[in-house]
Amino acid sequence: MIEKGKCPICGKTNQCAITLGEEPSTCWCMTTKVPKDLVSNIPDEFRNISCVCRECVKNYNKKVCVVGSLNVDHVLDVKNFPKPGETIKASKLSTFFGGKGGNQATACSKLGLTTSMLGSVGSDGHGNSYIEHFTNMGVNTNLIHQSNISGQAFIQVDQEGENNIVTIGGANYDLSIQWIDDHLEEILEHDVFLFSLEIPQDLVLYLMEILEKHHKLIILDPAPFANFHVKMLDYTDYITPNNSEYEQIKSYLKPSHHVIVKRGEKGSKYIHNEISINIPPYPVKAIDTVGAGDTFNAAFCFALVFNYTIEDALMTSNIAGAMATTKPGAQTGMPSLQELLRIRYK
Incomplete structure (x- = not known):
């Protein structure tokens, strides 16, 4: 879990006055607008522990x-990869965005x-x-x-999750x-x-x-x-x-x-x-x-x-x-x- 007083993005010590229970009026986060998109990406359980640090707000831009x-990927699920000259059956064909x-x-x-x-x-x-x-x-x-025409890839994935790939550029x-x-x-x-x-x-x-x-x-x-x-x-x-x-x-x-x-x-x-x-x-x-x-x-x-x-x-x-x-x-x-x-x- 993120520690109190540390930025949830980079994990570095933030020393935010609000999260340390101190007077907030001089804290940088009172005068800096933290982008809503950045805040929405922070897990809810972190938000009351520490705020995003000044450097991360700057770097977010x-x-x-x-x-x-x-490429468009055409994925075949196979038990094992075929040996040269061997014909095998695939259990499933799926299409995904890739490259x-x-x-x-x-x-x-x-x-x-x-x-x-x-x-x-x-x-x-x-x-x-x-x-x-x-x-x-x-x-x-x-x-x-x-x-x-769009590039395409033809991919075999075996039961161990390993893959081999042939592409058309x-x-x-x-x-x-x-x-x-x-x-x-x-x-x-x-x-x-x-x-x-x-x-x-x-x-x-x-x-x-x-x-x-x-x-x-x-x-x-x-x-x-x-x-x-x-x-x-x-x-x-x-x-x-x-x-x-x-x-x-x-x-x-x-x-x-x-x-x-x-x-x-x-x-x-x-x-x-x-x-x-x-x-x-x-x-x-x-x-x-x-x-x-x-x-x-x-x-x-x-x-x-x-x-x-x-x-x-x-x-x-x-x-x-x-x-x-x-x-x-x-x-x-x-x-x-x-x-x-x-x-x-x-």
């Missing part, structure tokens, strides 16, 4: 832009961050439905391009440098950028270089690794590979890089210079691991926005990623901020 893919970019944008918005999506969907029923979905989730869609690869140039003014209104690589490599490098010159915070999820370019490391503040991606990328890394390794059921690891910090996992019964890494990335983005320590950031990200595995579909199990804070402080 930061804008996040997710740059990546938008690494779409997953990360949805997760960021559910955590209360002001979020925009920069990506491309088809000018088809799938694309129109995805934009409507984002609107309902509170994600800004002004930067979404439409053309061609579709409209994701129609996102262009011209689109970036045409919307650059609005893009640069954002403070934090979360990239993944299911979109054109040249576009990622082009935009990263611009953002680095404007001193924007850049987080890179280097997946799929086949689309990674070592030059991206020159612009990235934090890189978040999973175990297999880390093995492929580590020869390019310098000690000065800030590396967050997503280790699944083993938790996560931070590597920087001579520092190496392991954070244990949050234990859950996994049903579907699709989107867990994307939720981890969104929670890490949230933690950076609110100036968490690296240990708290990884612990919070582990919890969020684990929670995402407890329901089928990439986005279904993603926690709200209320759900995340309840577990973080329980």
